[in-house]
Amino acid sequence: MLQRWLCLVFLIVLHAPAHAADAEALRKLLDARLEQAAAAGFSGSVLVADGENVLFERGYGVADPASKRAVDVNTRFNLASTGKLFTTVAALQLVQQGKLDLDATVGRYLPDWPIADVRDKVTVRQLLLHTSGLGSFWGPDFEAMRARLQTLADYTPLLAKPPAFEPGTGWQYSNTGFQLLGLIVEAASGESYYDYVARHIFAVAGMRDTGYFAIDGKAERVAVPHKGGAGEDRFDAFAVLPEPRGGAAGGGYSTPRDLLRFHRALTGGKLLDAPRMRLLFAAVDLPASTGGRPPHGLGLLRIERNGDVVYGHPGGARGIGVDFRAARDSGWTLVLMSNVGDPFAMALGGDLARLVAEAGGADLRFPRPGPRGGKPVAVRH
16 A cells, blocks of 8 residues: 555656746736836737646737727737748758758759859858858848748848858858758758748647738738737838748748647657657757857757756747747747837746746746856847
């Protein structure tokens, strides 16, 4: 009898959650902070989950300033750079299938790429690590082409630039590099980027509310980006339509619940096998960056805490803010998606991560960008 009792105690301890939070106390803390943010002009949707249990899920503000349609948990938001997570997983799936070599150069997959220093020197791994020397394609040329950017190939004139430094010798966050990585996914898979991620990531994970904008720049239930804040102009929408489809560097749309589904599918082994999972979450050696850098891993933010790996990816643009962060093993997840510029979503996400940690949940905070780390705060992309 004693032996059976000891076995029962052992099983209870074995399956006990790694972070025992007071769920009701946490909900009150989150609600108070977000009500404060809403009073300051925040508009968006927030979800916090402890493994399989969704502890908090609420919408705030307006999805469309013109109609005053309220944000709810089914509102879709622009993903911005958080969409890079899908590109990273797609690349590792192709590695798993033997169709992609992380240490091969761009030229193996895109032999006609017009910039020799990229074609012959930049590797797939360097694109994932932001060490390629390629920068960003945003700017006047992008704005002039915005309405015509419907396929990844349409971006080629914006991407065909030489590296700013010898590939592998420095670190610079690179939207150009990830869009180029999307072209490599297309070449290696034989599918368009949009079809590939829809079939092999969204469908597998059950992400029914995630996708990319139609050719007219529209999609149903998508929140309209606007200024926010507490001024009289808080409902002024940003003139961003027609919206480009987005792609491998980010964009498209999703919901907090779908990003939770992505996290569960990824860490549950539905999207990658065990060797590729270890590769995704492994520590990496990165060169120093004079401008400082957040704790990047292979295509995502990454930091180890108490034997677990906290990962994620933020995203932001005018009137758009996303903060996705989760713990690989414990399953704690925090997703904030916003359609205003003020309050700034990633700073607010850092506040919410602090409250989760203080309430006994996983510590999902990322340290300040810089070669020596620092105080845990939100990271801006």
